[in-house]
Amino acid sequence: MAKNCIKEPEVKQTSEAGLADVVACQSDICFIDGDNCRLVYRGYNAIDLAMNSNFEEVAYLLWYGCLPRITEYKAFLAGFTGSMALPSNTVMILRMFPKSVTPMEVLRTAVSSLGHWDPDSGNTALDASLRKAQRLTLRMPLLIAAHQRLREGNEPINPIPGQGIAYNFLYTLKGKVPDPKIVEAFDMALILHADHELNASTFAARVTAATMADIYSCVTSAIGALKGPLHGGANMEVMQLIEEIGTPENAEPYILDKLENKVKIPGFGHRVYRCEDPRVAVLRDCAESISELAGEGKNYAITREIERVVLEKTKVYPNVDLYTASLYHAMGIPTELFTPIFAISRVVGWTSHILEQWSNNRLIRPRAEYTGPRDLVYSPIDQRTR
Ligand SMILES: CC(=O)SCCNC(=O)CCNC(=O)[C@H](O)C(C)(C)COP(=O)(O)OP(=O)(O)OC[C@H]1O[C@@H](n2cnc3c(N)ncnc32)[C@H](O)[C@@H]1OP(=O)(O)O
Numbered sequence: 001m002a003k004n005c006i007k008e009p010e011v012k013q014t015s016e017a018g019l020a021d022v023v024a025c026q027s028d029i030c031f032i033d034g035d036n037c038r039l040v041y042r043g044y045n046a047i048d049l050a051m052n053s054n055f056e057e058v059a060y061l062l063w064y065g066c067l068p069r070i071t072e073y074k075a076f077l078a079g080f081t082g083s084m085a086l087p088s089n090t091v092m093i094l095r096m097f098p099k100s101v102t103p104m105e106v107l108r109t110a111v112s113s114l115g116h117w118d119p120d121s122g123n124t125a126l127d128a129s130l131r132k133a134q135r136l137t138l139r140m141p142l143l144i145a146a147h148q149r150l151r152e153g154n155e156p157i158n159p160i161p162g163q164g165i166a167y168n169f170l171y172t173l174k175g176k177v178p179d180p181k182i183v184e185a186f187d188m189a190l191i192l193h194a195d196h197e198l199n200a201s202t203f204a205a206r207v208t209a210a211t212m213a214d215i216y217s218c219v220t221s222a223i224g225a226l227k228g229p230l231h232g233g234a235n236m237e238v239m240q241l242i243e244e245i246g247t248p249e250n251a252e253p254y255i256l257d258k259l260e261n262k263v264k265i266p267g268f269g270h271r272v273y274r275c276e277d278p279r280v281a282v283l284r285d286c287a288e289s290i291s292e293l294a295g296e297g298k299n300y301a302i303t304r305e306i307e308r309v310v311l312e313k314t315k316v317y318p319n320v321d322l323y324t325a326s327l328y329h330a331m332g333i334p335t336e337l338f339t340p341i342f343a344i345s346r347v348v349g350w351t352s353h354i355l356e357q358w359s360n361n362r363l364i365r366p367r368a369e370y371t372g373p374r375d376l377v378y379s380p381i382d383q384r385t386r
């Protein structure tokens with residue numbers, strides 16, 4: 001076996017590690033006031049939007065920079081529902097994945113493949129890029145639902161024209177008309193996840209966009225970054241944690257043990273917020289009401305206990321992923337779809353940032369501080385002592 005020459009780094013983690021607090025670009029899309037717990041999309045409070053708007057309208061806002069007037073909105077929705085169905089080639093690809101492949105991996109591969117059959121493929125004009133962003137937004141939920149149905153031995157079904165993304169995701173997943181209260185809560189969750197400034201996946205999308213790669217490559221990069229448990233993957237880890245804990249009474253000893261062993265608790269902590277993430281309160285309420293509706297209060301009760309113990313012990317606040325776990329579970333959604341659902345929403349933010357990057361582009365290429373050796377002398381292979 002090869003001997004590893006790479007030494008354990010002696011490196012201290014500086015405050016700049018992970019580019020903390022580094023301002024890497026200017027953006028008109030999303031403002032996070034991390035000290036005062038505010039989240040703003042294009043000037044509008046994201047919580048107000050979640051309470052009063054819908055995901056399609058918020059998508060319009062993020063892409064076009066303003067809320068639509070009624071005629072603009074109708075025209076936008078007509079185009080949106082027109083490009084609904086999945087290309088048959090994509091469905092064929094979905095049928096080919098081995099059973100062991102996770103939905104997030106399927107999403108990554110299938111989104112990349114969608115680019116091959118996009119009618120605007122190769123067209124980099126702004127209107128074509130917007131059409132691609134909208135096709136991605138419509139097709140990603142269909143893709144996730146179709147793959148899940150295939151995994152469960154069912155055939156994919158077509159969405160209902162004229163219905164929104166939240167409704168059609170739930171409909172094409174379950175094959176039955178969803179409860180309006182569940183559609184409403186799901187739509188709110190989509191709004192609340194739609195953008196979050198330069199989070200890791202959006203940054204990945206912008207880095208790829210800055211090389212002038214195509215939009216499908218940018219979104220594929222973003223999906224890869226979202227998958228990790230320090231980012232979007234945390235919502236699935238929260239559900240696993242809830243299941244391991246099992247009962248509200250077990251939450252305290254379980255969490256205290258993890259904290260003593262310096263294990264980070266999924267669903268807590270954030271690079272930007274120094275207070276409670278404003279999205280948490282809305283999602284907490286949604287999780288409570290949908291759990292009640294579904295008659296399964298246990299997961300919600302365990303989550304409340306986890307929150308109490310972590311806050312008391314560490315003063316680290318919950319993030320957007322904490323309550324989505326019990327919320328989506330109460331909606332009857334399988335855990336492995338939680339992170340793909342994050343992507344269904346965040347694709348709007350990613351594509352808005354990609355378009356913004358292209359509107360004033362410069363290659364993103366930072367430097368690394370070199371800490372390795374410098375003046376080693378090459379020796380032939382048979383004369384090496386190490
Ligand atoms: C959609 C999203 O991406 S939201 C984030 C989703 N990710 C998670 O929920 C995973 C769990 N959380 C984490 O791993 C981190 O909080 C991150 C990755 C989100 C942010 O990381 P960073 O900004 O680098 O924070 P960092 O790790 O330096 O934490 C700062 C302090 O808070 C503590 N802390 C942060 N998160 C947690 C946590 N989840 N559980 C317990 N303590 C935590 C750290 O131990 C550290 O304490 P110290 O200063 O005493 O050493």
Ligand SMILES: O=C([O-])CC(=O)C(=O)O
Nearest residue numbers: 195196198199200271320
């Ligand atoms: O902003 C971040 O670092 C993480 C993120 O995507 C979010 O909280 O929605």
